[in-house]
Amino acid sequence: MADSLKKTYYSNGKLLITGEYLVLDGAKAFALPTKFGQNLIVEEAEGESIHWKSYDSDGSIWFEDTIPFASIIRNERFDDAKSIKNTLMEILHEAYRMNPDFITNAKGYTITTELTFPKFWGLGTSSTLINNIGQWLQIDAFELLKNSFGGSGYDIACAQNCGPILYQLVNEKPVVETVLFNPDFTTKIFFIYLNQKQNSKAAIASYYGKSAHNPKSIAKINTLAKAVISATTVNDFALALQNHEIEMSNILELPTVKEALFPDFDGVIKSLGAWGGDFVMAVSKENPAAYFNSKGYDVVIPYSEMIL
Known part of the structure; x- marks a missing residue:
């Protein structure tokens, strides 16, 4: 019963x-x-x-x-x-x-x-x-x-x-x-846990503490979102992600995660959500697990195991 x-x-x-x-x-x-x-x-x-x-x-x-x-x-x-x-x-x-x-x-x-x-x-x-x-x-x-x-x-x-x-x-x-997003290069996308949980509330408060966010930035980020979704080659995809990181770095007045932690990484790294914690996404020709493990990051998850 x-x-x-x-x-x-x-x-x-x-x-x-x-x-x-x-x-x-x-x-x-x-x-x-x-x-x-x-x-x-x-x-x-x-x-x-x-x-x-x-x-x-x-x-x-x-x-x-x-x-x-x-x-x-x-x-x-x-x-x-x-x-x-x-x-x-x-x-x-x-x-x-x-x-x-x-x-x-x-x-x-x-x-x-x-x-x-x-x-x-x-x-x-x-x-x-x-x-x-x-x-x-x-x-x-x-x-x-x-x-x-x-x-x-x-x-x-x-x-x-x-x-x-x-x-x-x-x-x-x-x-x-x-939206449709199922490119044939998802085998080159990996998610890496940065070993620290980011407090979303604090990150949002810090963002609002920065100067006014102008409509141009929003238009640019919208364009880059479209570019990321519609990318047909891994190079186009990586370039759109990189441009997004640069734009956000300027807005937040923070170095990108690649500049801060992985300057010698051969590939593109994108912050996900709040900068400075949780997961990042890496686009890499080879499985980058060995690289990240050597730097003390043990959780490296391929796209197919992470994304629904």
Whole structure:
């Protein structure tokens, strides 16, 4: 009997290929959903509370707590040591505002989340959770993200789509276009984890701290997104990525990741999402694993193993 009351939801992880930061100002962003993602398993329980347990991809528990319904309703805050709990509380409180039924018409829940990627990879631990909650409660995940965690929402679009997308905010509303991207040179594309998780909120704040972002930059980034998607040769693809890195380097007043970390790499390297952390994309004639391993970067994933 109990099993019939168990519901499972799943969302895809994400990688932002072009348009990082500027997507917040209305630029078109090219993004790819990943083969990795997160499950949310909901079971009915008692106690007017949610017993929450989050598993990392290796089966270890990285968060566990019991959250009373009353705390969610009043959006209770905890000290900084409980930042995960605070974030979860914020999301659940906003979800309650959007659909109170899940609390007013329930006795309690046992909720389990399961990541299929290591949580420090930055493939969308929060966005996959928010989209799963949206599915569960039948509320708009973009709205839930906006009211709780913030960000452009491209990651929610990846959570919901099983192929490449072009994402844009038009009048602050998400516009998602599915695009064809299946060039014959994906065997030359690799993703490398930089051994440090980037804080998206902090990165966005730093971006907004820079000077005004001019419409010319947005137009240029939109053109480069189109060039990346429509590239028919690996050289065209690499050139578009390189030009995108140069443009963003000027806007952010930061060196490109290749200049900063891999100046002797034979190929093109593109930052993905927030600069300075999470994954980068490398375009290389040969499998570059040996090169990156020698520099202390052990996670090198071929395109076919990463992208949905």
